[in-house]
Amino acid sequence: MLTIVGIGPGKAEGMTMEAYECLSRCECIVGYTVYVDLVRQLFPDKVYYSTPMTQEVERCQWAIEQAASGREVAMVCSGDSGVYGMAGLVCELAGEETGVEVLPGVTAACSGAALLGAPLAHDFAVISLSDRLTPWDKIEKRLQAAAAGDFVICLYNPASKGRPDYLRKACDILCETGVEEERICGVVQNIGREGESSRIMTLATLRDYAADMFTTVYIGNRMTKQLGERMITPRGYRQVNGEV
Amino acid sequence: MLTIVGIGPGKAEGMTMEAYECLSRCECIVGYTVYVDLVRQLFPDKVYYSTPMTQEVERCQWAIEQAASGREVAMVCSGDSGVYGMAGLVCELAGEETGVEVLPGVTAACSGAALLGAPLAHDFAVISLSDRLTPWDKIEKRLQAAAAGDFVICLYNPASKGRPDYLRKACDILCETGVEEERICGVVQNIGREGESSRIMTLATLRDYAADMFTTVYIGNRMTKQLGERMITPRGYRQVNGEV
Numbered sequence: 001m002l003t004i005v006g007i008g009p010g011k012a013e014g015m016t017m018e019a020y021e022c023l024s025r026c027e028c029i030v031g032y033t034v035y036v037d038l039v040r041q042l043f044p045d046k047v048y049y050s051t052p053m054t055q056e057v058e059r060c061q062w063a064i065e066q067a068a069s070g071r072e073v074a075m076v077c078s079g080d081s082g083v084y085g086m087a088g089l090v091c092e093l094a095g096e097e098t099g100v101e102v103l104p105g106v107t108a109a110c111s112g113a114a115l116l117g118a119p120l121a122h123d124f125a126v127i128s129l130s131d132r133l134t135p136w137d138k139i140e141k142r143l144q145a146a147a148a149g150d151f152v153i154c155l156y157n158p159a160s161k162g163r164p165d166y167l168r169k170a171c172d173i174l175c176e177t178g179v180e181e182e183r184i185c186g187v188v189q190n191i192g193r194e195g196e197s198s199r200i201m202t203l204a205t206l207r208d209y210a211a212d213m214f215t216t217v218y219i220g221n222r223m224t225k226q227l228g229e230r231m232i233t234p235r236g237y238r239q240v241n242g243e244v
Numbered sequence: 245m246l247t248i249v250g251i252g253p254g255k256a257e258g259m260t261m262e263a264y265e266c267l268s269r270c271e272c273i274v275g276y277t278v279y280v281d282l283v284r285q286l287f288p289d290k291v292y293y294s295t296p297m298t299q300e301v302e303r304c305q306w307a308i309e310q311a312a313s314g315r316e317v318a319m320v321c322s323g324d325s326g327v328y329g330m331a332g333l334v335c336e337l338a339g340e341e342t343g344v345e346v347l348p349g350v351t352a353a354c355s356g357a358a359l360l361g362a363p364l365a366h367d368f369a370v371i372s373l374s375d376r377l378t379p380w381d382k383i384e385k386r387l388q389a390a391a392a393g394d395f396v397i398c399l400y401n402p403a404s405k406g407r408p409d410y411l412r413k414a415c416d417i418l419c420e421t422g423v424e425e426e427r428i429c430g431v432v433q434n435i436g437r438e439g440e441s442s443r444i445m446t447l448a449t450l451r452d453y454a455a456d457m458f459t460t461v462y463i464g465n466r467m468t469k470q471l472g473e474r475m476i477t478p479r480g481y482r483q484v485n486g487e488v
Binding site for chain 1: 250252256257258259260261262264265324325326327328329331332333334335336339340341346347348349350351354355357358359361362363364365366367368369370371372377378382385386388389390392393394395471472473474476477478479
């Protein structure tokens with residue numbers, strides 16, 4: 001049996017109870033080095049197998065083979081197992097084979113939003129700025145579409161060493177599509193880990209923000225506002241109740 | 245202290261460990277009747293306060309007042325606390341007051357996706373079809389924008405008794421925006437509860453599907469495919485590794 005497990009933002013308390021139980025029960029734990037190291041502290045007595053970021057296929061094949069040989073295998077993913085996680089690749093490689101289960105987890109869009117207040121209380125779009133697996137022109141088109149639809153936008157992978165300026169490029173595209181420079185935005189870093197922080201700023205400030213690969217970014221919709229230290233996208237309840 | 249707690253899809257195992265601990269610890273639990281009833285089975289010895297769906301403001305005000313009087317109060321939301329949840333309204337009503345914490349949970353987009361396979365492995369948009377709080381023309385515009393951007397689309401609140409034909413209307417809008425009738429779609433019902441089910445179908449079939457308020461709907465992007473009993477949106481790892 002192979003279970004793809006979303007472990008949430010990183011700390012044990014952010015895992016679902018079924019994710020925790022699955023990891024307690026399994027024999028082997030497989031994953032990207034960074035996530036395996038998070039889990040190893042909680043469950044030291046397991047067989048571990050990790051590979052760096054470019055070796056996803058090898059990692060999945062190893063997990064599928066181990067499970068086929070009768071072992072209980074868990075593949076860990078940060079956040080949710082499906083959102084930019086390994087569930088897709090494992091399902092593709094497993095084909096029509098059964099014996100693969102997917103356990104969801106709290107994705108960074110939600111765990112980061114909780115730190116900021118409630119930026120995702122209305123329709124939203126999730127976009128990864130990594131062009132390792134997606135052509136940049138497709139990313140650009142999605143940014144334009146999300147801005148045109150007045151979605152709250154949550155950006156994953158806003159920057160890395162090889163592409164330090166992608167967040168700036170994305171902000172420029174949003175501005176060109178009509179998002180004003182004063183639009184309320186938010187960033188969170190190291191969610192559920194050491195160094196956790198959040199900050200609210202305008203789109204103009206976000207453009208020059210030094211994001212890294214552990215940053216999640218939120219661009220509000222037209223209604224999003226800052227109230228004290230919180231970023232809030234109203235859903236309209238107060239209007240419905242005649243208060244505003 | 246007031247904590248807004250996302251309880252995940254419904255079963256105890258789907259809660260995060262910190263959500264479970266927060267509910268164990270608090271004195272009062274507040275929420276929409278349906279969610280409070282789910283939680284009451286797990287924690288019978290609490291003070292409960294629930295209101296039906298149109299009385300969100302009263303519910304939040306009661307929770308804020310109770311917390312201000314020194315009680316430990318948890319407000320429960322199905323799925324995540326922020327995604328169409330109560331975190332937004334509570335933060336608005338609380339203004340710049342401190343003493344409000346938001347705990348995220350597994351939103352239906354992720355828990356439903358896990359049942360289908362991996363439909364959300366690439367950029368996606370989440371749209372609620374409920375026009376109780378959002379004008380229909382805004383919903384229509386967002387459907388068009390999401391289709392134009394080739395996002396995977398996840399629909400919340402696809403139907404209710406008062407609006408049985410909204411899913412059909414949404415499918416028609418997507419078709420008019422260029423989504424082909426053969427596009428791979430998926431539906432899940434009663435995630436994490438009795439009667440849990442999932443089904444994969446084309447957009448043409450989805451158009452006539454009898455969704456209810458416990459249904460979550462997925463419309464794939466151009467790359468989404470059905471493999472056996474699973475709905476998968478490839479992210480491109482296999483292409484990167486030169487296999488396809």
